[in-house]
Amino acid sequence: MPVTHPTQRVGVLADAQNLYHTARSLYSRNIDYSSLLEGALDGRELTRAIAYVIRANSPEEESFFEALVDIGFETRVKDIKTFEDGSKKADWDVGMSxxxxxxxxxxxxxxxxxxxxxxxxLCRYLRHEGCRVEAMSFAESTSEELVEAADSFENLSENEDTYLL
Incomplete structure (x- = not known):
């Protein structure tokens, strides 16, 4: 595993929907985004932190979006799309990439x-371009292909009291 160092410039991209649904289904808890950002940085220099969120018109979401900004994340907000058949879709895969x-x-x-x-x-592409890529998520719901493609993987389930509220 390549060495990390304090002067490493880091970008953190958080798929809030993916993390939220996993934390709720596995632990019935929410993500502690302040701890997530701190753990991701691990003493390194933050260049940018972006959280990708979906607006579903629930009462508490605007205060959540504001809290993310207070923590240090830029927010990218996308409205959920509802189709004629009642199905819903919203993801940030292309935007994050x-x-x-x-x-x-x-x-x-x-x-x-x-x-x-x-x-x-995306991991393979970024690594080819000379960028170190790390993934952080819950192992129970993380694709093995993602784990293998990243330089390192941190299983949030191993530190649930740190990363969950």
């Missing part, structure tokens, strides 16, 4: 806070 590719020349490390295997190809 584009931000990661844009951010890569300006950082040494990109940390993807998600368990979504769709990001494995």
């Amino acid at each position: 584009l931000d990661a590719v844009s951010l890569a020349p300006h950082v040494d490390t990109i940390i993807l806070c998600t368990g979504d295997g769709d990001f494995a190809r």
Whole structure:
């Protein structure tokens, strides 16, 4: 595993929907985003932190979005789409990938806070471009392909009292 150091410039991209649903289904708890950011940085230099969130018009979401900003995250907000058949869709895979590719020349490390295997190809691309890629998520719901594609993986389940409220 490559060595990390305090002057490493880090970008943190957090897939809030993925983390939220996993934390709720596994532990019936919420993510502590302050601890998540601190753990991701591990004493390194933050360049940018972006949280990708979905607006579903629930009463507490605006205060959640504001709390993310207070912690140090920029927020990218997308409205949930409801289709004629009643199904709903909202994901940030393309947006996160584009931000990661844009951010890569300006950082040494990109940390993807998600368990979504769709990001494995992104990991391979970023590593090819010379960027260290780390993933943080709950092992129980993390794609093995993502774990293998990243330089390192931190299982949030091993430190649930740190990363969950």
